[in-house]
Amino acid sequence: MKKSVFFxxxxxxLLFSINGESQERYSTRSGDPNGINKWYMxxxxxxxxxxxxxxxxxxxxxxxxxxxxxxLKNLAVKPGMVVADIGAGSGxxxxxxxxxxGTGKVFAVDVEPEMIAYLNQRINQEKLLRIVPVLSTxxxxxxxxxxxxxxxxVDVYHEFSFPYEMALSMRAALKPGGKLVLVEFRAExxxxxxxxxxxxxxxxxxxxxxxxxFAFDKNIDNLPWxxxxxxxxx
Numbered sequence: 633m634k635k636s637v638f639f640x641x642x643x644x645x646l647l648f649s650i651n652g653e654s655q656e657r658y659s660t661r662s663g664d665p666n667g668i669n670k671w672y673m674x675x676x677x678x679x680x681x682x683x684x685x686x687x688x689x690x691x692x693x694x695x696x697x698x699x700x701x702x703x704l705k706n707l708a709v710k711p712g713m714v715v716a717d718i719g720a721g722s723g724x725x726x727x728x729x730x731x732x733x734g735t736g737k738v739f740a741v742d743v744e745p746e747m748i749a750y751l752n753q754r755i756n757q758e759k760l761l762r763i764v765p766v767l768s769t770x771x772x773x774x775x776x777x778x779x780x781x782x783x784x785x786v787d788v789y790h791e792f793s794f795p796y797e798m799a800l801s802m803r804a805a806l807k808p809g810g811k812l813v814l815v816e817f818r819a820e821x822x823x824x825x826x827x828x829x830x831x832x833x834x835x836x837x838x839x840x841x842x843x844x845x846f847a848f849d850k851n852i853d854n855l856p857w858x859x860x861x862x863x864x865x866x
Contacts, residue, residue: 683746719788775805799844
């Protein structure tokens with residue numbers, strides 16, 4: 633009986649400690665109406681783009697605006713690699729990556745069941761055999777540890793409700809020395825026609841990913857509107 637009581641007390645203290653750390657990590661206050669009232673390291677978190685934004689993700693002018701072909705060259709994906717497209721959405725990038733990995737694999741990770749349903753439909757219609765859809769949570773990517781060669785996050789990280797926890801989860805899923813490529817609209821460039829809350833600066837991104845144990849490698853500064861920042865699992 634005493635052991636049972638002790639165990640309950642231990643779990644209660646542990647949960648209180650975790651919740652306390654989470655509350656200290658994030659703050660709550662109003663700000664841009666296009667964001668939620670939650671802040672992390674001085675940055676307001678944006679609203680999540682839902683499955684209602686699929687048409688925008690698949691817009692014809694996306695290649696011209698973002699130069700996706702150049703982004704894919706930046707990634708230097710090799711046949712046999714295991715790549716994770718985090719916040720895959722409609723599978724725009726996953727479909728392209730699946731043609732580059734050869735015998736490898738692309739995990740298309742998203743938090744919305746509706747996006748996963750769309751992905752499954754797309755995989756069947758386009759016969760994208762190398763893609764594996766994965767339904768994640770707001771705090772975990774739901775991928776096995778030390779299994780991913782490279783992760784790609786395109787215009788999605790700034791919407792994570794729990795960026796620190798997700799960064800830890802992504803780091804755990806990467807192989808030692810694995811790369812995380814963060815693509816975000818440049819906050820430093822006022823000419824980029826995207827709402828401010830849906831942009832990130834290089835300084836802010838480095839600060840947040842270093843806090844989760846990543847090492848900053850480089851920013852491949854050749855895309856029209858976006859940063860292409862490479863982080864490495866140490």
